[in-house]
Amino acid sequence: MSQNPLDPRDAALVDQIQKSYTAPSMSTESQRAFDQRLQASVRRVPKSRNLVSGALLAAAAILVWIQIDSSPPAPHVLAETAELTQERNEAYASLLGLEGDDLWASDVDTTMLPDSYQQLSSLFLTP
Amino acid sequence: MKPRLFALAATQAEISLDERFQQFVEAHREKAISLAWRLTGGQAQAAEDVAQEAFLRAYKALPRFRDESRLETWFTRILIRQAHNHRRKHTHHQETVTASLLTTHPAMPDPGLQFRVAQALDTLSRGQRETFVLVYLEGFTIAETSKILRRSSGTIKTHLHRALRRLRSELEDLFPLDERTTP
Numbered sequence: 001m002s003q004n005p006l007d008p009r010d011a012a013l014v015d016q017i018q019k020s021y022t023a024p025s026m027s028t029e030s031q032r033a034f035d036q037r038l039q040a041s042v043r044r045v046p047k048s049r050n051l052v053s054g055a056l057l058a059a060a061a062i063l064v065w066i067q068i069d070s071s072p073p074a075p076h077v078l079a080e081t082a083e084l085t086q087e088r089n090e091a092y093a094s095l096l097g098l099e100g101d102d103l104w105a106s107d108v109d110t111t112m113l114p115d116s117y118q119q120l121s122s123l124f125l126t127p
Numbered sequence: 128m129k130p131r132l133f134a135l136a137a138t139q140a141e142i143s144l145d146e147r148f149q150q151f152v153e154a155h156r157e158k159a160i161s162l163a164w165r166l167t168g169g170q171a172q173a174a175e176d177v178a179q180e181a182f183l184r185a186y187k188a189l190p191r192f193r194d195e196s197r198l199e200t201w202f203t204r205i206l207i208r209q210a211h212n213h214r215r216k217h218t219h220h221q222e223t224v225t226a227s228l229l230t231t232h233p234a235m236p237d238p239g240l241q242f243r244v245a246q247a248l249d250t251l252s253r254g255q256r257e258t259f260v261l262v263y264l265e266g267f268t269i270a271e272t273s274k275i276l277r278r279s280s281g282t283i284k285t286h287l288h289r290a291l292r293r294l295r296s297e298l299e300d301l302f303p304l305d306e307r308t309t310p
Contacts, residue, residue: 010291014263016302017294020237021244021264023164023174031156034175038152041183042145 148186155199156182158265159206165260166210168245177213181206203267203275207257240301247297251290254278258286259294 006014026034073081159181164174185202192198248256257276261267262283273280 006291010295013291013295013298013302017244017298018264020240021165021169021248023161023169024171026157026160034156034160034179035152038179038182041179042148042186045183045187 144189148189151185151189151195151198151202152182155202159202162203162260162265163206163210165248165264166207166257167213168249169241173213173217177206177209180209200271200274203261204277207261207275211253211257243298243301247294250297251293252286254282255286255290255293258283259290262287 156178159178160174163177163181164171167173167177181202184205185198188201189198192201248259251259254276258272258278261272261275262269267275269280269283272278273283276283278286
């Protein structure tokens with residue numbers, strides 16, 4: 001039992017406590033009920049774990065989707081973007097020598113694009 | 128010797144998780160409930176609840192443990208923690224619940240005496256109570272208790288010494304000096 005030797009007085013006290021403070025033994029029926037309850041809990045383990053993780057994953061995905069879908073750009077970003085787009089279109093058209101509906105014509109000389117693109121880049125990217 | 132060990136290992140590997148768990152429950156059910164009962168102040172239902180929760184955790188952790196002795200140490204630690212959590216949650220009900228449950232078990236030899244012992248154990252600190260119950264009532268060695276409670280052997284011995292001193296004074300009237308002293 002214990003590796004701690006007791007003096008006789010303490011040994012007697014421990015002996016009395018051991019005898020008087022003991023759990024009632026379980027009947028076979030109680031043991032069976034205990035096992036059945038445990039089995040029921042065990043059966044729920046993988047299922048409930050999958051459900052919880054699945055529900056959490058779905059909730060996280062929905063939140064991310066809502067966040068991405070519903071968050072509009074800040075007003076100053078929208079204004080800057082619109083302004084830049086207009087400037088870019090005008091500059092591009094001027095470089096290509098196009099005006100109005102010609103911008104959408106199919107016979108635009110695309111060989112001009114690389115040089116024009118370089119000029120556009122220098123126009124918009126240099127600070 | 129070697130072929131026998133290998134054969135044993137192969138047999139163990141073939142045992143499914145559920146079978147292994149079933150064997151573990153059968154081997155430890157009675158001792159787990161007894162320990163939980165003593166740590167929860169003699170409450171039969173609380174002891175079963177605590178043991179159920181500890182076994183359920185053992186089931187989830189079972190794949191991590193190949194060594195049964197390590198699993199047993201871990202399981203006992205979990206059980207003790209569960210019992211402590213139960214005590215903490217139900218501390219204000221402790222006295223009345225203990226009294227009522229002890230008296231509703233007519234099979235018990237002396238419910239009044241059990242109640243007094245439960246009360247005396249309740250006066251100990253958590254460390255003293257758990258150490259006393261493990262070593263003197265459940266029969267764990269000091270080395271085993273040291274591993275379970277993650278305390279040094281010196282601390283365990285100190286807890287035991289102080290627990291005994293306290294219990295002697297708390298139960299002096301029940302176990303008078305002349306009956307306890309042997310020549």
